[in-house]
Amino acid sequence: MTDDLGLFADEPGEHRRRRPDPERFRRRKRRRWVTALAGLFVLLLVGGGVGYGAMQIMQIGSYDDYEGAGTGTAVIEVKAGETVSEIGSSMSEKDVVASTSAFIAAAAENKQINSIQPGYYMMRKQMSGKAAVERILSADAKVGRVEVRGGMRLDDQLAPDGKKTPGILTMLADATCTKNKNDCTTSEQMHEAAATADLASLGVPEWAVEPASQADPKRRLEGLIMPGIYDVKPGAAAEDVLREVLTRSAAQMQAAGLPQAAEGTEHSPYEMLVIGSIVQSEGITKDFPKVARVIENRLAPPQMRLGMDSTINYPLDKPALLTAPEDRERPGPYNTYLNYGLPPTPISTVSKEALQAAERPAEGDWKYFVKCQKDGTSCFGKTQAEHDAFIKQAQENGAY
Numbered sequence: 365m366t367d368d369l370g371l372f373a374d375e376p377g378e379h380r381r382r383r384p385d386p387e388r389f390r391r392r393k394r395r396r397w398v399t400a401l402a403g404l405f406v407l408l409l410v411g412g413g414v415g416y417g418a419m420q421i422m423q424i425g426s427y428d429d430y431e432g433a434g435t436g437t438a439v440i441e442v443k444a445g446e447t448v449s450e451i452g453s454s455m456s457e458k459d460v461v462a463s464t465s466a467f468i469a470a471a472a473e474n475k476q477i478n479s480i481q482p483g484y485y486m487m488r489k490q491m492s493g494k495a496a497v498e499r500i501l502s503a504d505a506k507v508g509r510v511e512v513r514g515g516m517r518l519d520d521q522l523a524p525d526g527k528k529t530p531g532i533l534t535m536l537a538d539a540t541c542t543k544n545k546n547d548c549t550t551s552e553q554m555h556e557a558a559a560t561a562d563l564a565s566l567g568v569p570e571w572a573v574e575p576a577s578q579a580d581p582k583r584r585l586e587g588l589i590m591p592g593i594y595d596v597k598p599g600a601a602a603e604d605v606l607r608e609v610l611t612r613s614a615a616q617m618q619a620a621g622l623p624q625a626a627e628g629t630e631h632s633p634y635e636m637l638v639i640g641s642i643v644q645s646e647g648i649t650k651d652f653p654k655v656a657r658v659i660e661n662r663l664a665p666p667q668m669r670l671g672m673d674s675t676i677n678y679p680l681d682k683p684a685l686l687t688a689p690e691d692r693e694r695p696g697p698y699n700t701y702l703n704y705g706l707p708p709t710p711i712s713t714v715s716k717e718a719l720q721a722a723e724r725p726a727e728g729d730w731k732y733f734v735k736c737q738k739d740g741t742s743c744f745g746k747t748q749a750e751h752d753a754f755i756k757q758a759q760e761n762g763a764y
Contacts (some may be wrong), residue, residue, distance in 0.1 A: 427462075427463045427465035427466050427469065428462040428463040428465075428466065429461070429462050429463065429466040429469075429492055429493050430461065430462045430466070430490045430491060430492050431492055432490075432491070432492060432495065433488060433491060433492075433495045433499075434460070434487075434488030434489050434490045434491035434492075434495060434496075435488055435489060435490065436488055436489045436490075437486060437487070437488060437489070437542065438458045438459070438460050438486075438487050438488065438489050439484055439485070439486060439487070439507070439542070439597070439598050439599070440454055440455055440458065440460060440484070440485045440487050440500070441454070441483070441484050441485075441597070442454075442480060442481070442482050442483060442484075442485060442500075443482055444482045446482075448467070448468055448471045448477060449464060449468055451467070451480070451500075452464040452465075452466075452467030452468050452471070455467055455487065455496060458487075458489070459489050459490060460487045460488070460489060460490075460491055460496055461491060461492075461493055461496050462490070462493075465493075466492070466493030466496075467493045467496055467497065468493075469493055470492075470493035470494040470496065470497040471493075471497050473494075474497050474498075474501070476501050477497060477501065480500065480501065481506075482595065483506060483507075483508065483509055483595040484506075484507050484508040484509075484595055484596070484597055484598060485499075485500050485505045485506060485507065486504075486505055486507045486542060486598070487499055487500065487505065507539075507542065507598055508539045508540070508595050508596040508597060508598050509539065509593060509594070509595055509596070510532075510535050510536055510539045510593070510594045510595075510596055511592075511593050511594075512532055512535075512589055512590070512591050512592055512593075512594065512713055513591050513713070514591045514644050514712070514713055514714065514715035514717075514718060515644050515645055515712045515713060515715075516531065516532055516591075516712060516713045517531050517532065517586065517678070517681070517711070517712050517713070518531050518532050518533050518558065518582075518583075518585060518586050518589075519531040519533065519582070519681055520534055520681065521681050521682065521683045522680075522681050522682055522683075523683070524684070529683070532589055532713070533551060533554045533555050533558055534551040534554070536554055536594075536596060536605050536606070536609065537549050537550055537551040537553065537554040537602070537605075538551075539594075539596035539598075539605075540596055540597070540598055540599060540600050540605060541598065542598045542599065547598060547599040548599075549599075549600065549601060549602045549605065553602045554602045554605070554606070555582070556602070557602035557603045557606055558582075558584075558585050558602075558606060559581035559582050559584070560581065561603050561606065563576055563577055563584070565603075565607070566585075566603065566606050566607050566610050567606075567607050567608075567610035567611035567613075567614055568585075568588055568610055568614070569588075569614045569617060569618075569622070569623070569633075571622070571623045571632070571633045571634065572588060572633070572634050572637070575632070575634040575708075575709075576588065576634070576709070578708070579708050579709045580708075580709075583708075583709045584709065585606075585610070586641075586709045586710050586711065586712070587637050587638070587640075587641045587709060587710020587711070587712065587713065587714055588610060588613060588614075588637075588710075589609055589610065589613045589713055590612075590613040590616040590617060590620075590713065590714065590715075590716075591713050591714075591715050591716075592612070592613075592616065594608070594609050594612065596608075596609075616716070617637075617719070619716075620716045620719045620720065621719065621720065621723050622636060622637065622719070625723040626723075635706060636719070636722050636723060637710050637714060637719070637722075638706045638707060638709065638710050638711075639656060639659055639706065639722040640656075640710070640714035640718045640719040640721070640722040641710035641711045641712045641713070641714050641718070642655075642659060642670070642672055642674060642675065642706075642707075642711060643655045643656050643659070643714075643718045643721050643722055644712055644713070644714050644715060644718035645672075645674035645678075645685075645711055645712050646672060646673075646674050646685070646733075647733075647740075647742055648739070648740040648741065648742075649715075649717050650741070651733075651740075651741065651742045652717055652718050652721035653721045653724070653725055653726035654725075654726045654728065654730060654733065654742070654744050655721070655733060655742070656721040656722050656725035656726070657725040657726045657727070657728050657730060658730050658731060658732065658733055658744065659725075660725050661728075661729065661730065661731050662731055663705070663706075667704055667705075668731065669700055669701060669702070669703065669704055670700035670705075670706070671700055671701050672700045673685045673686060673687045674711060674712075675698045675699070675700045675707050675711055676691050676692055676694075676698065676699060676700070676701065677691070678698050678707070678711040678712075679696060679698050685735070698711070728744070729746045730744040730745060730746055731745070731746060731747075732744070732745040732746075732747075732748065732750065732751035732754075733745070733751075733754075734751065734754050734755050734758050734764065735758060735763050735764065736754050736757050736758040736761060736763055736764070737758075737761060737763050738761060738762060738763045743757065743758070
């Protein structure tokens, strides 16, 4: 009988051993790995629909957690793009929660966690995971947020009722405060840093450093902070706050066209910013391009004085457009009723829309304008006679 299948021993009492097949072994091993990986992939897909994935589920099976709402205070920063796990890790490091997993487990039960915004949050120490999630989602937790709008100024403004409206520097100083007032940077400290700190080290764009350094120290940062929402770290020093804000603003200015938009024009990038600030202060958004054209037409030969009320009121810290006769007669670098050319600095923050209007003014021969409608719309004239007629119309409309 032949032993084609190798079932019989070569010698009595012995079984013939089969020679190992290395390639066959590797194929079987690969199949086992493929099967295992496929199974794991299915688990991850299923887990993703009900939590944060198989890894997170394994991690929160058993974890440390505090009880209650916690005590004391701790500031947590949420950075753009951070995951729930990364936020929980930051909290764990500062003893806000007992473990990252405690926060993850509580967050899995609250879908609002996906809407959390970057910034700084005032938390308590030794909170339960559930309490930490509820706290960070509450309106009271968000701290250090400052909204800068177009037309705002560095210094406080005198309102018609005699009260003061906080300026940007005061707002930034106030944003550094926590419940412990000893951590605050004062408005005086913020103003001092704005007037004395090295401009380049603060993040002022290179093209603005020289003209800003020649300005009155208290005015030199005017217009260099773009509108937007800024997150200020509670307890931060004045220079650190200004550096963060000005660095972000410089990037926004570049995105809005500066300094490139000044190339091929008769203006420097800083002059573009000055023009944009006047446009911002004198008109509403839809009129920005026309206001910019009036400024250009008055600057062109034969040059006229700009005659802008907003520049008169700027050093007086008044937000109103109308000016008193005695103020228009008061000499000073911002008096465009007496001086030719542009004022030495911007007179307010400049929105992207106002800056783009300064870069690309509307086409037209207008040299005059006045707010002639109650909604702020201006009427634009080519001659003094047209302008006088529009002033009469504005008075009849109750807009002047």
